[in-house]
Amino acid sequence: MTTVLIADDQPMQRFGFRMLLESQDDMTVVGEAANGTEAVRQVAAHHPDVVLMDIRMPGLDGIEATRRIIAAGARTRVLIITTFDLDEYAYDGLRAGASGFLVKDAQPEELLAGVRAVAAGDAVVAPSLTRRLLDTYIHHLPPTPRAAPAPEDPRLTSLTDREREILTVIGQGWTNTEIAERLHLAESTVKTHVGRVLAKTGTRDRIQAVILAYDTGLVKPA
Amino acid sequence: MTTVLIADDQPMQRFGFRMLLESQDDMTVVGEAANGTEAVRQVAAHHPDVVLMDIRMPGLDGIEATRRIIAAGARTRVLIITTFDLDEYAYDGLRAGASGFLVKDAQPEELLAGVRAVAAGDAVVAPSLTRRLLDTYIHHLPPTPRAAPAPEDPRLTSLTDREREILTVIGQGWTNTEIAERLHLAESTVKTHVGRVLAKTGTRDRIQAVILAYDTGLVKPA
DNA sequence: GGCGGTGTCGTACCGGGGTACCACGCACGG
DNA sequence: CCGTGCGTGGTACCCCGGTACGACACCGCC
Structure with a gap:
């Protein structure tokens, strides 16, 4: 059973995620957080397998929350979910230690596949960002x-x-x-x-x- | 309508891909190739939107074929599909200009989503490789x-x-x-x-x- | 509290860009 | 000598881009 924590400042968004995740018999939502500080606290309390982390939240944002969660050394994987596929904080999120980056307009199946992938230790990146990622970095290589x-x-x-x-x-x-x-x-x-x-x-x-x-x-x- | 070329040396593998792709009403297979040389030729002839490219093929392999297709400047996007998710040639494929890298044991839906993503100019990388890609590069980047x-x-x-x-x-x-x-x-x-x-x-x-x-x-x- | 900067959204208008279709003269090669 | 490609030109039409107004919410700062 994969345990998931939802961190998003929009209640309806959290509700949607919860419904989707709870509909799967191999997943369960163990908590919700409306800001970064709360997310960090909940992770320390529940040690979920995966955190669905929004970037834009009041107070401590998703990036910094991710950084703190990873720095705390937990086994928890962070999957960043944002509305803005061009958000320039994406790189920072991945550098902060997130295992993935998806956009909210993705298909539900993609989101579920993403959660399972990061829970298994793999990583996922939205196609639109993958393109930029490759363009930006791959060519700097040998x-x-x-x-x-x-x-x-x-x-x-x-x-x-x-x-x-x-x-x-x-x-x-x-x-x-x-x-x-x-x-x-x-x-x-x-x-x-x-x-x-x-x-x-x-x-x-x-x-x-x-x-x-x-x-x-x-x-x-x- | 997305036009696709299938390049794989195994006839049954090609058949499977063709069946899957043709079952979608927004895709059509415009050709098949059993080796890299043939793939390059077919791309020049049909200018497909996407090439499903196997890496291991007799004669000219998928990597070199990709390099030539990209070097030719065509609009065609190359999506590399291989059996071996740990294949170290993966990086070379992406560096050669491929728009994506997926493994053959992926779900059919993932493959279709991948084809559509690269056709739209985005890029996709299999979760298992994404993890290594991020670990290897993201953290020491500019x-x-x-x-x-x-x-x-x-x-x-x-x-x-x-x-x-x-x-x-x-x-x-x-x-x-x-x-x-x-x-x-x-x-x-x-x-x-x-x-x-x-x-x-x-x-x-x-x-x-x-x-x-x-x-x-x-x-x-x- | 007020005030400016920023980001968001709306309506109305007009001109240029792009397309479709057609036309003519010229040079070249079969 | 005639077809074909190329460069040139015309008319009509529609849509997108750009402008000119607004408007409101949020935020930081004085």
Whole structure:
């Protein structure tokens, strides 16, 4: 039987978690806390297997509570649950010793799987954060023998010279009107070119085209 | 509709994956490959959204195939699936550019959720590996950007934390609607934030903001 | 207590961006 | 000589982005 403590400042949120967890016959909720201080106290009292920990709570927040729980050396695993998948405290939560990080809009099954995973000593991270985690850290690791200077990005090969020129100025932030003026074209012509560039590169709008221009090196940061 | 390519040297394994994926009405299998070379070729031919990539295959293995697919610059995401959750090649796979790493004994639902996550641009890592990943790396990593030891660009100093967050996602090409959804805000709120970011940074539209995000290093090229 | 900063949400308006569809001239190669 | 790709141009339409107003709640600080 996996024992769980719920730490969240919203009563309805706690209720929802409790209902979900209690519906499983291998889990039981041994306590609730509405702030970090209370969470730390409850962990010391009940030694749950897992704490569902919200980040934003009045007083002591979830991060600091996690840090104290881990520092206390308990066997308790902390699974951070937050509404904000871009919360920059996510890293801090994991560094504080949390075993996982999930967002509240996850499917109930995902949450349950997450609880079971951390209870078993594994760790879980929401896909949206995993992506950033990998992007941020993986590449700092030992040399990736990435060969080949790559002469031209394949996403650009289908473009004609004119279209590549258009993409370049799009990447420099020019509006259609500016492109028309500076390249001595009609605005309708510019629109035609831009439309074809977007179609060929598979980008949905000029914003994505700007990003593509930077990512492919067609335009370089100042 | 998410298009998937299956790369595995075991025919029965491919069959199982195909049955599972085809049972979903938002997925379709566009090809199969029994080795790395074939996988690279099939990706070039079909440009699938996702490749289910086994590591151990005769000839070109899954890691090297992943490296080549990513190096080719395709939009295709690679999701590595292996029997061995302790396979030390896992890191190499992620470093090679894979968007995820799952083990074959995962529940079918987990696999499907993983495919959908990577198709959406997110990333997934099996809980058993996530634990090792965090243990290995998180604790000795550079501080979060929020700590910002790096001298901040003066054009960004006037921004609040929230506004800087908004600028970051603008730089990643998100539309106002997407920002609202993923950050759980009303679109009107997003517009307010965006408007203030543009005013404070002196940029005329989000295009210029994207460029600023790249130029200041707030967003880095892929 | 009051006051400013921040974050949130709303309505209304307008212009530019993007698409769809079509058209014409030119250069090139089968 | 005619098809095809490319560059150029036009019209009509719709939607998103950006602005201009508001409004309210929370919080820290004077």
